[in-house]
Amino acid sequence: xxxxxxxxxxxxxxxxxxxxxxxxxxxxxxxxxxxxxxxxxxxxxxxxxxxxxxxxxxxxxxxxxxxxxxxxxxxxxxxxxxxxxxxxxxxxxxxxxxxxxxxxxxxxxxxxxxxxxxxxxxxxxxxxxxxxxxxxxxxxxxxxxxxxxxxxxxxxxxxxxxxxxxxxxxxxxxxxxxxxxxxxxxxxxxxxxxxxxxxxxxxxxxxxxxxxxxxxxxxxxxxxxxxxxxxxxxxxxxxxxxxxxxxxxxxxxxxxxxxxxxxxxxxxxxxxxxxxxxxxxxxxxxxxxxxxxxxxxxxxxxxxxxxxxxxxxxxxxxxxxxxxxxxxxxxxxxxxxxxxxxxxxxxxxxxxxxxxxxxxxxxxxxxxxxxxxxxx
Numbered sequence: 275x276x277x278x279x280x281x282x283x284x285x286x287x288x289x290x291x292x293x294x295x296x297x298x299x300x301x302x303x304x305x306x307x308x309x310x311x312x313x314x315x316x317x318x319x320x321x322x323x324x325x326x327x328x329x330x331x332x333x334x335x336x337x338x339x340x341x342x343x344x345x346x347x348x349x350x351x352x353x354x355x356x357x358x359x360x361x362x363x364x365x366x367x368x369x370x371x372x373x374x375x376x377x378x379x380x381x382x383x384x385x386x387x388x389x390x391x392x393x394x395x396x397x398x399x400x401x402x403x404x405x406x407x408x409x410x411x412x413x414x415x416x417x418x419x420x421x422x423x424x425x426x427x428x429x430x431x432x433x434x435x436x437x438x439x440x441x442x443x444x445x446x447x448x449x450x451x452x453x454x455x456x457x458x459x460x461x462x463x464x465x466x467x468x469x470x471x472x473x474x475x476x477x478x479x480x481x482x483x484x485x486x487x488x489x490x491x492x493x494x495x496x497x498x499x500x501x502x503x504x505x506x507x508x509x510x511x512x513x514x515x516x517x518x519x520x521x522x523x524x525x526x527x528x529x530x531x532x533x534x535x536x537x538x539x540x541x542x543x544x545x546x547x548x549x550x551x552x553x554x555x556x557x558x559x560x561x562x563x564x565x566x567x568x569x570x571x572x573x574x575x576x577x578x579x580x581x582x583x584x585x586x587x588x589x590x591x592x593x594x595x596x597x598x599x600x601x602x603x604x605x606x607x608x609x610x611x612x613x614x615x616x617x618x619x620x621x622x623x624x625x626x627x628x629x630x631x632x633x634x635x636x637x638x639x640x641x642x643x644x645x646x647x648x649x650x
Contacts, residue, residue, distance in 0.1 A: 279415070279458040279485055281517050287631040289509070289536040292623045295486075295517055297415050298456040299355070300362045302330040304517065305533045305626075307619045308365060308541040309612055313338050314348075314358040317546045318601075318608040321360045327581070327609065328616030331363040331416075333541045336408050337372035340398070341391050345411035353413035365541075366414035367521070368405045368447075368462075371423045382422070384439070402446035410454070416486070419447035421462045423491050433466035433491075440464045440490075441478040448482050458485035460519060466491055467500050469507060476511035486517040489537070493522040502531050509536035526555060526618055530638055533622050534631065545615050549608030552596045554583075556614060559642045561589075563607065567649045568593040581613035582606065 276296040281304075283293040295302040309316045309324055312335045316324050324332065334354055339345060348357050355361055370387075373380065377389035377398075386401030405420040421440035424433060444461050451459045461484035465471030479487060489508050492501045501523075509518050519539040520532050529540055548555065552564040556576045561568075563575075571589040579585075583592065583606035596603040625634035 278455055281486070281515065283515070285627045285629075287626045287629050288534065290533050290622075290626050290631050291536060291538060292626040293517075293538065295363075295538075297363045297458070299364075299415055300330065302363055302539075303619075303623060304538040305529075305619055305622055306330060306539050307529065307615050308333045308539065309545065309615075310335075310541055310543045311358065311360070311364075312543070313342070314354060316608075316612075318550060318604040319546070319612065321358065323609060324360075324612065325362070327612040328620060329612065331365060332360055334358075334364050334366045334412065334414060335372065336366050336369035336405060336412070336418075337376065337400075339366075339412060340369065340400075340408050341393055341396075345408040349411040349413070353411075355413060363415040364412075365416035366409045366412055366418065368418040368420040369400050369408070370405070370421045371522075373400055374423055374425070384442070386420070386443075387422075402443045403450040406447055406450040414457070416458045416460060417451060418460050418488065419444045419451075419462055419484070421464060421490060423464070423494065424466070425494050427495070428466065430466070430468055430471070433464075433468065434471055437464040437466075437471055437475050437491075441475060444479060445482050448484070460484055460486040460488050460517075462488040462490040462521070463508065463512070464491045467496060467504055469504075472504065472508045473511050476508070480513065484516070486519060486539075487512040488519040488521050490521050492520065493524055493528070498528060498531070501528070502535065505532055505535040505537065526615070527639075527642070529615075529618065530622065530635055533626075534635065545611035546608045549606075549611045550604040552603070552607065553611075554592075554607050554614075555611050556646070557638075557641045558644055558646050561646050563589065563592045563603075564596050565593075571649055573647070573650070575610055576614075579610065579613065579617075581610045583610040 280296045311332045376392045379390040381388045402420040409417040424436045461479035463475045465475045517538045520537045554561040568589040574584040625631045
């Protein structure tokens with residue numbers, strides 16, 4: 275097992291890549307989808323169940339964990355891996371996005387962001403230095419630098435000002451992170467949907483030097499077409515020999531399109547959130563299990579799926595337990611969704627390795643166009 279963080283490319287197909295991220299806690303096969311464990315848990319799932327879906331790495335949330343139970347308490351209890359019973363790699367975000375989207379009474383300065391907790395109104399300060407301190411206390415394997423993520427649409431002037439602030443914070447994050455063998459620090463490219471700003475951001479990040487690079491500031495309201503237009507060029511501004519991480523994405527077709535454009539890592543709450551609200555993602559698109567059409571259907575969600583929900587339970591049962599408000603509904607649907615996402619990633623990795631990505635993508639879209647199977 276390696277003692278340091280490294281990334282190796284195995285194959286390419288067009289701009290799509292497959293490879294391996296090596297960490298002291300295990301390898302991460304790329305392209306990788308990271309389930310989100312916001313508050314030190316992937317909702318409705320046991321850690322071993324998440325691993326059984328094929329996940330190599332989880333994401334934890336700096337903002338939520340610093341508020342409750344606090345990073346200091348987690349550190350005293352042995353760190354985030356021990357605390358949540360997940361011994362494989364963990365990536366933690368910086369908290370910047372949640373401060374902007376969840377916290378109240380925010381005051382943004384060059385120093386950082388002062389805000390009030392959305393939980394109890396307590397006052398906090400999050401800066402590049404404090405974000406690095408929190409993530410070190412958590413013990414995460416991949417640390418994200420602290421940035422600001424303005425919501426789109428925004429004026430180009432506002433996006434440029436925000437991006438340059440984030441680049442100054444990136445330098446401070448790098449300085450505060452220091453030298454931590456076995457742990458990695460990722461920089462975050464900003465710049466909205468403006469090519470020149472994205473390139474300026476990437477050049478500054480490369481000048482500072484990071485172990486990996488994220489494309490931030492997307493999936494924040496700009497729409498898929500605009501996101502893909504940025505991804506047509508933005509990954510190419512980043513080093514080829516480092517992982518590229520698209521933050522907060524997304525739906526299956528977002529993932530496929532991002533991988534086609536050279537993205538190596540993604541995360542999103544969608545599989546677990548959808549599972550808790552009666553939505554299942556399948557090869558043929560989305561299934562709303564609460565619809566009455568499923569109440570007498572003995573078939574599984576997906577006849578080719580090997581997850582526990584599809585192996586052992588019918589659509590009729592899943593419909594019943596959701597309508598009855600039973601916890602097993604969210605558990606089974608979340609397991610199915612995470613399994614589907616990991617199978618999608620394995621399919622993409624295999625297709626890239628075999629040089630048949632375009633065939634895989636065409637089949638992916640063709641099945642979704644057919645739609646869900648008709649009720650009996």
